[in-house]
Amino acid sequence: MTATILLQQLINGISLGSLYGLVAIGYTMVYGILRLINFAHGDLLMVASYAAIYGVALFSLPWFVSFPLAIAFTGCMGIVLDRGAYKPLRDAPRISLLISAIGASFLLENMALVVIGGIPKGFPRPAMFAKVIDVLGLRIQVLTIYIPILTLIFLAGLLYIIYRTRVGKAMRAASVDFETTRLMGINVDRIIAITFLIGSSLAAAGGIMWALKYPQVNPFMGVIPGLKAFIAAVLGGIGNIVGAVIGGFLLGLGEIMIVALIPELSQYRDAFSFVILILVLLFRPTGIMGEPITDKT
């Protein structure tokens, strides 16, 4: 393998890893505050991608209007999801919530299947995102540069909200104990709704980036990104936002490098991710950045 190919593979890895990271921060944030693994998170990627497609194709909106609208729409979907699938179970055991999340995920997928159909649609890629730069024989998609920047901006924004604002303070309080937070005069349901709004908007942004990079949208497109983002979140320490980004990068690089170094093993690429998940859960369940697990309730 030449140095150029190795560098190209590194770029491929960073590009994929930053995308995992972007999806993982929303995932891990919802977990950090509610202790809920929102399995429907991946499917919100799909919802956002379709919303963006229909914005561009049906209402012929330019992408800079359509994409934010799709993100806003998906954010609201997140609140609806919370109201419909999670709020009625607020005081139920954790396992019920988990099952409800799996149900919500299947519901979204199958609704898309019935309403839109199973044949994949192409995603309209605006010219400024489709560009490829040639640097010393390396092919770099401009998206490969945009996505990590966007991921870091979202990361900074999220850290600011959580640690520097009143809403963030309330979120952190809710993450410790709902009851006590309520006693302090905080409207916990409102805080949770805001959490879902932010988390789902992040999923939407991730979904649109995903669709720009892999311009093919179908009802099940969110399943694999959702799983990979989950692994990234666990690897980084679930609940820890910085950890999610680091986990995403490591996972993306690892997946690409295993194929780069030993192409014959390319069929084990997904297996690699899941082996990592199992190893982390076995030997370091708190992940790279994780705090010791404290059981709430």
Add this chain to the structure above:
Amino acid sequence: MRRTSFIALIAVMFLVAGALSPAVAADTIKIGLYLPMTGAVAAYGQMEWDGIQIANAMMPEVLGKKIELVLVDTKSDKIEAANAVSRLIEKEKVVGILGEAISGNSMAGNPISEAAKVPTVSPTATNPLVNQGKNYAFRACFIDPFQGQVAAQFARDKLKAGSAAVIIDIAQDYCVGLANFFVKEFVKLGGKVVSTTYIQTGDQDFSAQLSAVQATKPDIIYAPNYYTEDALMAKQARDLGINVPILTGDGAQADALIEVGGKAVENMYFTGHFHKDAASTERSKEYIKRFKEQKGKEADAFGALGADAYFLLVESIKAAGTTDGTKVRDALAAVKDFQGVSGVITMGESGNPVKSMVINKVENGKFAFVTVINP
């Protein structure tokens, strides 16, 4: 009180339905269809269903009875495919079955219809194992050893390829099988396979595999996968600056490939079943005309094969003069010089037709006809 009356109402409804259904069934002949209408290969199921509907309109009756089509969705899944066949045979009591569209799912369904002695005709399952050791399984398409051979010859003679990189979807029996047949013939003809990499159905990122391929500088890429993966793969290959021709099999030839792939799939070559410009039989002309009128678009390969599967089964029921599974099976096995939509079909060994193949390519966002190759 209200609840009991509700239950009573349901019971009455079931009784009425039960009393009526045998009467309805008596003057129709039921043909079962199990196709992927949703899921990873939904485009095939939907195209074949379109074709079968047209064929049904062209020949709506057999043995003086109306033909009733019963469609079950397999969700592109092997387990669902097996369940669908059981349901068609046990619940719907069909006399024959059309499907599945892809090899892996047909392999899940065929053992069940074989045990029940119900003849099946798959429109497009091309892997040889689909019919192997089966008496009641037939198909309307050629099989992969022939397809792989033609692809290799085309790559060597027309594309002048000395080396090839093969990218295989490891999760699909079809892709693994076809790639093997191609490699065998390509090497026999003096070509060299410089890289073999694997992907999986549902994968979206192929950058690692493609960069590895790029390092080996092949003359062509052979990627006998389904349209979903091939479209994304072509796109990423072009983005990475890999500009060698891509050759693929019949499984990539769906409109969704062009819709998603856009410019990246221009000049992609296919070994395929049918192209409307190569239509030769009376039946195909009639079919192409009707298809355009009723569906508002040009006839595609999968629809044509769906129609052929239907015609093969119905004509065999007619020739047998009965719906008895074993007699229909014998009639299917004896098919000779059958004037189908996709060409002339003669049933060869173990239910595998001997028929010609076309080579198509994408040109200006459309599937264009290149040449026809006879067995």
